Amino acid sequence: MVEDRIIDRETFGYLKEHAPVLFFVLSEEGRIVDANAYACSLTGRSLVGENLRNIIVDFSGRFDLKAVMGEPSLEPLIHIGTASGLPQSFYFTFKPVSDHILALGRLDAEEIEKTRKEVSALNQELNNLMRELHKKNAQLKRLDEEKNQFLGMAAHDLRKPIGLIITYSEFLMEEAADLLDGEQKGFLNTINSSCTFMKRLVDDFLDVSAIEAGRFDLELQLVNITTILEESLKLNHLQAIKKGIVLQVQAGECTQRMAMDASKIEQAITNLVSNAIEHTQPGTKVNIALACDQQSMTFSVRDRGPGIPPEEMKKLFKPFEKTSAKKTGGEKSTGLGMLITRKIIEAHGGEIWVDSTLGSGTTVYFRLPRKGWEQ
Amino acid sequence: MIEESVYEKYLSALLAGRRSECHDIVQKLLANGIDLKELYGKLFQRSMYQVGELWENNRITVANEHLATSITESLLNLAYPSIFATERIGKKAVISCSANEFHQVGGKMVADILELNGWDGHFLGANTPPEDMVQYIQEVKPDLVGLSLSIFSNIGHLERCIDVVKTDFPNMDLLIGGQAFRWGGTDTIKRHSRAEYVPSLDELERSIKGA
Numbered sequence: 001m002v003e004d005r006i007i008d009r010e011t012f013g014y015l016k017e018h019a020p021v022l023f024f025v026l027s028e029e030g031r032i033v034d035a036n037a038y039a040c041s042l043t044g045r046s047l048v049g050e051n052l053r054n055i056i057v058d059f060s061g062r063f064d065l066k067a068v069m070g071e072p073s074l075e076p077l078i079h080i081g082t083a084s085g086l087p088q089s090f091y092f093t094f095k096p097v098s099d100h101i102l103a104l105g106r107l108d109a110e111e112i113e114k115t116r117k118e119v120s121a122l123n124q125e126l127n128n129l130m131r132e133l134h135k136k137n138a139q140l141k142r143l144d145e146e147k148n149q150f151l152g153m154a155a156h157d158l159r160k161p162i163g164l165i166i167t168y169s170e171f172l173m174e175e176a177a178d179l180l181d182g183e184q185k186g187f188l189n190t191i192n193s194s195c196t197f198m199k200r201l202v203d204d205f206l207d208v209s210a211i212e213a214g215r216f217d218l219e220l221q222l223v224n225i226t227t228i229l230e231e232s233l234k235l236n237h238l239q240a241i242k243k244g245i246v247l248q249v250q251a252g253e254c255t256q257r258m259a260m261d262a263s264k265i266e267q268a269i270t271n272l273v274s275n276a277i278e279h280t281q282p283g284t285k286v287n288i289a290l291a292c293d294q295q296s297m298t299f300s301v302r303d304r305g306p307g308i309p310p311e312e313m314k315k316l317f318k319p320f321e322k323t324s325a326k327k328t329g330g331e332k333s334t335g336l337g338m339l340i341t342r343k344i345i346e347a348h349g350g351e352i353w354v355d356s357t358l359g360s361g362t363t364v365y366f367r368l369p370r371k372g373w374e375q
Numbered sequence: 376m377i378e379e380s381v382y383e384k385y386l387s388a389l390l391a392g393r394r395s396e397c398h399d400i401v402q403k404l405l406a407n408g409i410d411l412k413e414l415y416g417k418l419f420q421r422s423m424y425q426v427g428e429l430w431e432n433n434r435i436t437v438a439n440e441h442l443a444t445s446i447t448e449s450l451l452n453l454a455y456p457s458i459f460a461t462e463r464i465g466k467k468a469v470i471s472c473s474a475n476e477f478h479q480v481g482g483k484m485v486a487d488i489l490e491l492n493g494w495d496g497h498f499l500g501a502n503t504p505p506e507d508m509v510q511y512i513q514e515v516k517p518d519l520v521g522l523s524l525s526i527f528s529n530i531g532h533l534e535r536c537i538d539v540v541k542t543d544f545p546n547m548d549l550l551i552g553g554q555a556f557r558w559g560g561t562d563t564i565k566r567h568s569r570a571e572y573v574p575s576l577d578e579l580e581r582s583i584k585g586a
Contacts, residue, residue: 123445123448123449124448124477124501127483128479128483130452131451131452131455131483131498134455134459138456142463
């Protein structure tokens with residue numbers, strides 16, 4: 001008969017090495033005398049000498065191995081702990097052979113099919129969610145663009161009438177001063193200062209709108225940074241004098257020209273110096289420093305203000321967020337200046353950072369890299 | 376233009392379950408500016424139909440077919456940044472597979488082609504009960520509804536779906552298609568008013584441009 005010739009040592013060795021089922025030779029007590037390659041690979045260890053109970057995952061705590069081993073007609077579903085940590089289920093048969101027991105465990109084909117379907121369904125769901133995510137992202141991007149467009153249009157359309165109000169109020173204050181009483185002059189002053197602030201706000205809105213829409217182009221030219229600093233200080237000079245603040249400037253050897261957008265860097269410096277003046281106590285000073293080396297140019301401005309609490313530092317560059325540090329002259333801010341300044345510096349490949357000590361003051365730094373910016 | 380050698384390489388990788396190789400091929404085609412409709416029709420749809428035939432002829436297993444489908448679905452994600460960036464034209468569609476229909480790639484591709492043409496393509500997924508579909512249609516108020524059928528034995532479910540939708544929305548335009556109809560069976564669709572069989576993605580585009 002064929003069956004008598006099947007299990008010679010060589011064949012047994014082949015089956016032990018390659019059969020995709022769990023195969024154990026057990027003692028009557030369930031100790032593993034021999035295990036096939038699949039079983040060792042699945043559990044991640046050699047198994048010989050262990051009790052079969054050691055590799056069984058018994059969720060109920062009531063599994064009676066001895067009882068099932070003694071009943072060859074049963075085909076119990078046993079969960080085996082695998083090397084991955086997840087249990088895998090096998091249908092086992094036990095067959096007594098002389099003073100040993102052969103145990104065979106086959107995979108639950110239904111379980112595999114069920115798992116495969118579940119994975120397939122989850123994968124489908126994941127792909128559907130990815131589609132929705134891409135769709136929502138595109139919608140958000142469109143809304144953002146519309147918002148920027150609206151912002152830009154609104155600011156642009158407001159600029160002209162505001163400009164007219166400023167011009168005519170200034171004209172009236174100059175030409176009709178003799179005809180106006182104190183109260184009326186006060187009204188005109190209020191109109192002028194409010195519109196001047198509105199104009200700054202509109203200009204900042206336009207800048208932010210351009211930045212957000214990706215229209216923030218730099219017009220690079222070779223300039224000397226000290227020239228830009230001088231122009232900026234001219235703009236801030238009057239503001240400083242009104243508050244009795246001295247602008248102390250320390251400009252190092254910065255004679256080499258660098259490529260930059262002169263008007264935007266001037267805007268950044270003017271904004272930072274103006275902020276410093278607004279936060280500094282009258283009768284004190286603001287320190288401005290410029291240092292250049294082979295790699296970069298570093299600008300800093302230090303005020304003698306109240307300082308910024310550490311937990312508020314993250315608000316500095318966010319639009320419309322204001323810290324608790326009050327301006328010493330009651331000046332108003334648009335809440336966009338630092339955001340715009342940072343965008344200008346970062347567009348030049350630079351970085352901006354702030355040091356502040358409560359009760360002592362705040363220093364704002366920015367550094368522009370020299371390399372890659374010079375022609 | 377997708378060269379035949381590229382297609383053969385892709386199909387071979389798809390059938391072997393070599394996901395990253397398929398990914399690289401599609402990524403390269405996109406980087407070279409492939410027309411998305413061509414990508415969908417000449418690569419994804421063509422290969423999925425071939426996979427379907429191989430399965431029907433027992434040349435590959437159902438597990439093989441599912442893996443190929445799963446890879447194809449994941450590759451659609453690569454096209455989404457371009458597809459959803461197109462300008463909207465203010466039209467909406469609801470696309471779904473009928474109840475018991477678990478093959479959703481075809482329906483999804485239809486929703487994507489609609490998006491590519493500026494429509495807002497709401498895709499409900501596989502195995503959608505008709506009552507859920509009707510509720511969604513009531514919320515979204517689409518200009519048309521698309522139904523996809525991949526396995527012809529699910530035709531009864533499709534018919535029920537059409538009946539349920541037409542009961543609540545008798546004037547709704549229905550576009551119906553899918554691999555199930557490759558060898559016939561479109562009479563079912565013709566029995567219903569304002570229901571049109573769409574045999575291909577090209578026909579779909581022609582149909583919606585007239586809508």
